[in-house]
Amino acid sequence: GATLGVMGGGQLGQMFVHAAQSMGYRTAVLDPDAASPAGLVSHRHVAAGYENAEGLAALAHEADAITTEFENVPAAALTALAQLKRVAPAAAAVAIAQDRATEKNHFRQLGVPCAPFAVIDSEAALQAVDEELLPGILKTARLGYDGKGQITVADRAALREAWQTLGQVVCVLEQRLELDYEVSVVLARGFDGTIVHLPVQRNIHRNGILATTLVLPGHIAEPVAQQVLQAARRIAEGTGYVGVLCVEFFVLGDGSVVANEMAPRPHNSGHYSIDACDVSQFELQVRTLAGLPLTAPRQHSPAVMLNVLGDLWFPSGSQAPRTPDWAAILGLPGVHLHLYGKAEARRGRKMGHVTITADTTEVALETAARAARQLGLPLDF
Ligand code: ATP
Ligand code: MG
Ligand code: MG
Numbered sequence: 446g447a448t449l450g451v452m453g454g455g456q457l458g459q460m461f462v463h464a465a466q467s468m469g470y471r472t473a474v475l476d477p478d479a480a481s482p483a484g485l486v487s488h489r490h491v492a493a494g495y496e497n498a499e500g501l502a503a504l505a506h507e508a509d510a511i512t513t514e515f516e517n518v519p520a521a522a523l524t525a526l527a528q529l530k531r532v533a534p535a536a537a538a539v540a541i542a543q544d545r546a547t548e549k550n551h552f553r554q555l556g557v558p559c560a561p562f563a564v565i566d567s568e569a570a571l572q573a574v575d576e577e578l579l580p581g582i583l584k585t586a587r588l589g590y591d592g593k594g595q596i597t598v599a600d601r602a603a604l605r606e607a608w609q610t611l612g613q614v615v616c617v618l619e620q621r622l623e624l625d626y627e628v629s630v631v632l633a634r635g636f637d638g639t640i641v642h643l644p645v646q647r648n649i650h651r652n653g654i655l656a657t658t659l660v661l662p663g664h665i666a667e668p669v670a671q672q673v674l675q676a677a678r679r680i681a682e683g684t685g686y687v688g689v690l691c692v693e694f695f696v697l698g699d700g701s702v703v704a705n706e707m708a709p710r711p712h713n714s715g716h717y718s719i720d721a722c723d724v725s726q727f728e729l730q731v732r733t734l735a736g737l738p739l740t741a742p743r744q745h746s747p748a749v750m751l752n753v754l755g756d757l758w759f760p761s762g763s764q765a766p767r768t769p770d771w772a773a774i775l776g777l778p779g780v781h782l783h784l785y786g787k788a789e790a791r792r793g794r795k796m797g798h799v800t801i802t803a804d805t806t807e808v809a810l811e812t813a814a815r816a817a818r819q820l821g822l823p824l825d826f
Contacts, residue, residue: 448473448488449734450508450530452495452522454481456785456795457711458514460719462487464727470735473507475500482785483514495522505529512688512734516542516709517588533636533734534688534709541684542709545586545617555683557676558703560695561620565608574604578620583607586615591793592653597621622695622703628665629693630673631715633729633739634681641729641739642677643722645670648693648714649826654793657826658714658750660721661806672702680707689730691715713752713795720781720800721748746779746802749813751822753797758790760821766790774816779803 449465451458454476462472462483473489474481484490489507493500495518504511510531513523516539523536541551546564553559563574565583583604585594596607598618608616627650632642645665649657665673677692691712693705715726724732724742732739758766766789774780784797801816803809810826817824 446471447509447735448507449731450475450504450511451483451514452504452511452518452526453514454478454483454487454490455514456482456787456797458483459486459785460716460725460727460783461512461514461711461730464725465731468728468731468735470731473504475504480788482787485786495519498525501525502529510734510736512710512730513539514710531734531736534686534690538684538686538688539709542707543587545584545589545706546615547586548706549617551684552680552704555679557679558701559705560622560703563618565604565616565618571605571608574601574618578618579604580621581618582621583611584617584619585611586617591655592650595653623698625696625698625700627693627695627705628669628673628702629691629712629714630677631689631691631712631718631726631729632677632681633689633726633733634686635733635739636687636736638682639739640678640681641741642674643715643718643726643729643742644744645673646714646717651823651825652793654752654754654795655713656752656822658717658748659826660717660744660748660750661809662744662747664806666700668700669696669702676702676704680704688733689726691726713798714750716783716798717748717750717800718742718744719783721746721802746804747806747809749801749809749826751799751801751813751817751820752795753784753799753820754792755790755794755796756792757796757820757822759792769820773819774799777801777812777815777819779809779812780816 448471450473459482472487474483474487475491479492491503520536520540580599598604627648647659691708711726718725722742779802781800801813
């Protein structure tokens with residue numbers, strides 16, 4: 446049978462492997478860590494760095510088509526693989542998502558609204574910053590995630606200091622917006638241009654990291670959902686994108702929507718689709734990569750997703766890690782536990798997630814609240 450390959454062995458790769466295998470594919474993972482979550486479950490695991498030519502050749506030899514599970518694979522590696530096998534998404538699309546400055550300019554060019562911003566790449570650019578961007582958030586253009594590489598700046602002096610702190614690398618200064626709430630949407634675009642999407646989901650962050658995703662019917666105002674879908678489609682089409690794409694948005698007080706960033710892959714906020722939809726974001730990734738038909742996913746249950754971070758292993762400041770009491774939450778109806786098999790729990794590390802599904806929104810929220818209380822998570826949803 447055919448083999449599907451994935452660059453990166455994290456939890457997103459692991460869930461891709463699960464979906465691919467359940468659809469009859471063999472899988473191959475490239476990740477330097479032999480004990481990576483995806484490496485643990487894949488038929489094949491190539492233990493090599495993403496720039497290692499032999500590793501890339503080995504992956505291309507194993508796999509008939511190759512995708513990626515994180516956006517920081519070197520675009521050159523995807524370009525090299527594309528000489529040998531089908532690769533989706535394409536290197537060019539991934540390269541856009543790798544650089545906030547490129548990404549924001551790309552959104553702007555496509556007519557997709559985003560926060561007012563300026564690229565800070567020199568002393569002169571720092572000097573020229575428009576007053577309207579302050580207070581703002583200074584973000585490194587590359588390699589930031591989970592709020593890392595970001596500093597909120599109140600004024601020019603703070604901006605200068607923040608740029609020093611970030612090592613004077615290329616940054617984007619964004620105006621700090623007053624957010625009503627945050628949403629994201631996952632879509633899939635096939636080789637033939639067909640687009641399907643999952644429902645728009647609402648996200649709650651804690652300390653810059655996604656904490657909770659709510660996907661409750663009627664929860665997002667229709668005009669907001671329409672703006673989100675239109676912008677996401679525009680990005681996918683304008684990029685000639687093939688594969689699964691997630692776009693994060695801010696919803697402002699006046700009901701308008703601005704795009705924040707895009708991920709050229711399945712996304713943490715789309716994990717609920719495994720348990721609450723008839724087609725998950727990982728099945729969509731398999732379908733796009735394998736050139737299979739795309740059908741519109743249907744959400745069959747209201748869902749709440751709670752992220753499980755390593756912090757849960759250290760209740761009230763304890764030093765030695767302690768495994769959370771999974772049996773306690775599994776006694777609640779509609780609780781789906783997903784653990785990624787990471788050996789070591791660390792604060793802020795994504796260890797797993799829990800999705801709560803139910804017949805009704807009320808029961809989903811009530812059960813999620815009970816599960817959160819049981820796990821010691823804040824009740825901020
Ligand atoms: P991810 O892990 O999603 O890739 P990231 O490190 O790339 O995160 P962003 O998504 O840019 O970071 O920002 C993280 C969070 O910070 C956002 O979800 C939002 O809550 C807040 N934030 C970011 N930019 C702004 C802004 N311009 N105005 C207000 N809040 C913002
Ligand atoms: Mg990001
Ligand atoms: Mg983000």
